Amino acid sequence: MFNKERWDEILEALNANKFRTFLTAFGVFWGIAILVLLLALTNGLQKGVESSFGNFAANSSFVYVRGTTMPYKGLPKRRRFDLDLDDVKAIKEQIPEIEYVSPQNRLGGYMGANNVTRGSETGAFQVEAHVPDYIKQNPMDILQGRFISQSDLNEKRKVCVVGTGVEKSLYKKDEEIIGSYLKINGVNFMVIGVFKYSKSRGDQEEEVNTIITPFSTFGQVFNFGDKVGWMGLTAFDEVNITSLKPRILNILKTRHTVHPDDDAAFGYHDISEDYARVNGLFSILTFVGYFVGALILMSGIIGISNIMLIVVKERTKEIGIRRALGATPWVVKAQILQESLILTIMSGMVGISFAAGIIWLMNYLLDLSGPVENFANPSVSMTVVFTALIILVVSGVLAGLIPANSATKMKPVDALRIE
16 A cells, blocks of 8 residues: 555655656656657548548449450440449449449539639539439538438439538628529529538548539430449448459449450549558558657666666665564565656656647647648547556556565665675
């Protein structure tokens, strides 16, 4: 037990040489601080890189046409063809492991020619065609109104959902937007909602300057018909989308008379593989953080152990007197271990507090400066904090173990003879 008398003895021992105690404690302080900061920086880098993926479901992929690279059944290579709604239907029917298949199209761009007008206001915006399931694959915040519905799709309604950049460019502050009309390439569309992506997909300016319309309406109004520019596929959680790639491509090859070995005829972007690569990379970086931090911490622990050996040597006569008065080896060993443990934990807690202050400062500066590419919200979880505390306790015990054993091996008579 930590009684008052023992606490007084521990504090007296630590205060006997304050400068030596400070230098000894600094090694542990610096080691644990570096460990926590390295893990926080790795976490911030991971969050920043993952944010570049946007909020699109991780277990997803995109498929689009590149053109054939091999002749097949009398058809030449470099042949172009288009995906269509029948491809979407075929994949849904033949691969039940896929939860969502969303056909998508795009028109114009926010950096191109003006294609949208409202009264005297005009601008260039990216017009996209989607189905209602798209919001389940790529979550977005509906700030006003609603997203497109199945009824909009079935009835080919001329409605649209606009990004916040469109609202800012074409509407005055506090002006009612829901129920108003926009002209997209000369065709009137009624605004039914305002959206913002829950997480950026990379180009924030492009995202806020986007207008989303029902896929069927887009095809009819802009003469795309059933053509599909690309499709997004999301598998059920228990199935990895990567394992479905051969089946997806085989269906499309069969439907469009593409050589069975001509995988290059289709572009295939697997988000699941990207996530796996990134997570693998940051698992290695996290390990490196623990390894480097542990090495630095170990140097501090060795320093504490060396100092405790010196302390034991300086207090040889005191230990001899204790033993002569009836103190058991365990009592002497416990005293040395407690001194080592207290020194380690106190310096380590100061190190954790220092690291927490640096992390807070980094987040504060990030909030002031705005988003930084591939870096966001450096932080550590409570698991890391508890792990650091466990490391401190174990380190404190190990640091005091050798000096404690050295103290108990000495015979009381021999200890009393030493001047």
